[in-house]
Amino acid sequence: MGKYSDKILVTGHKNPDTDSICSSITYTNFKNKLENTDKYAAMRLGNVSDETKFVLDYFNMPEPALIEGALEEGDKVILVDHNEKSQTVDGIENAEVLEIIDHHRLGGLVTATPLFMRVQPVGCTGTIVYQMYKENGIEISREMAGLMVSAILSDTLLFRSPTCTEADKIAGKELAAIAGIDPEVYAKEMFKAGSNLCEKSAEEIFNIDCKKFEMGEKVITVAQVSTINSDEIEDIHKKVSDFMGEGIKASGCDMAFLMITDIINESSTVVCAGEGAIDVMTDGFEVEANGDAVYLPGVVSRKKQMVPAIMGAFK
């Protein structure tokens, strides 16, 4: 009857970022309040990042529980902040997918039965969850507001990413007021907590926020880290180069990319591994290669800038 058949699981993607963790908690709270129940449970598919840890500590909220192993027949699940099979819980084909709340491209998932799905081209799942609280007249506590605004600030890089829409700004402003934070000051502290990259190994850096995509026959990995410290970018690049070059052979992926995003200067250094990967970047963005990397001014969004460019190369 399923491992978790007494609960409906609400989970973000593997290698969870702040939006995945915060949206699973806040959407669970929304559903439980809306239906006056406690049957929805916030879950996660991996360790929380340093950035997310800062957010949960700041608002004194516990981590969601970890889903261990694969789902089974009888399990029921709601996916937030993702809709791709390669990014979701193992055993998804056994479970019933009741809902998807997301802001990404459509990624090829198949379900057996009709579902509720709300996907909007906004900067953050937190913005959609905020709208659902408002539309249904559910009160937003300081803690829930804090998690939602943290997700928005994280995903939109303090409203500066090209993915950021008017709806994200409206939500962010109102939520910051409820949470009692100054977005500028809070976001910089949050990014700093998540920027602790130099102490990490190459493998740890690559896996902080790493997403897998299936494009036709190819399997592509696109990881991203952000920093507010421009000086450490070249050090990170050097540290991950060998790991990525070796790792690509072992991982079964065809290409791997790591975006090292400079939040302050709104640019990314993208380290490439796998045959033809560097060409995908130089052709897609019309830039010169610098060894195994490219420098992309203005490029900060995996979803809106990197993935479409990579998909363009596989058409």
Place this chain on the structure above:
Amino acid sequence: MGKYSDKILVTGHKNPDTDSICSSITYTNFKNKLENTDKYAAMRLGNVSDETKFVLDYFNMPEPALIEGALEEGDKVILVDHNEKSQTVDGIENAEVLEIIDHHRLGGLVTATPLFMRVQPVGCTGTIVYQMYKENGIEISREMAGLMVSAILSDTLLFRSPTCTEADKIAGKELAAIAGIDPEVYAKEMFKAGSNLCEKSAEEIFNIDCKKFEMGEKVITVAQVSTINSDEIEDIHKKVSDFMGEGIKASGCDMAFLMITDIINESSTVVCAGEGAIDVMTDGFEVEANGDAVYLPGVVSRKKQMVPAIMGAFK
């Protein structure tokens, strides 16, 4: 720059049924009114059925224009009443999918960029379109109400299908009042207009409302016709048997099913073709075979009853 680059195309699925045609017209009207524009254009991917012809004639509305051939780079499209690649316009991979409004299972489509998607587990796309008119305060004309309620009556078999929800009943009731029709009387006339099956060839019957599904490695076709005349069911069965047996070899499909649905008695006779197809039915529904067909009392929904049973067999 695309064949249709000055317009945003709004289209239902191939072999369009009444919901696909009516939702493409009414959602186009909604979008044009909401944005005070005329850039959205209702389109179709095949001939309208006799049932749909009755609806368009009754409310004096023209057919949507036909999309001929494949879409090209630069074309922009909104999909209503479907989300599966095998059911949508050719060349979808070249076009930009801006929105999907649907009430089916998630079927594996991939897009390059984030989109707006509203999928609800209700009986009809018309019900979702109705909700969007209401939520946005857009006035519903007699003609638009007539098309939406026709779609709802058609998809829910006059509110009797297991797919029918409270939301469909609420929408249907209000829309019938605006359209000035009695749902019972109107629906029977509409079903009768669409039930004109005995005059059609086996091929025509099979193609009236025929959907293709990719399940793992297999390609499965599930067609459906409805009748209010129980007496003609056995005649239709006999007529299509040979065609389906021969057709399966030529079509490249692995299995084909035709649901002959008895609207009055709420049951279906399902004719099966292809190796193992009859076993999928007898195992899935725990019934005995009658030659190349099974009789399924209570089964009237392709989406909620047939497709999950077939998917179960391919797990």
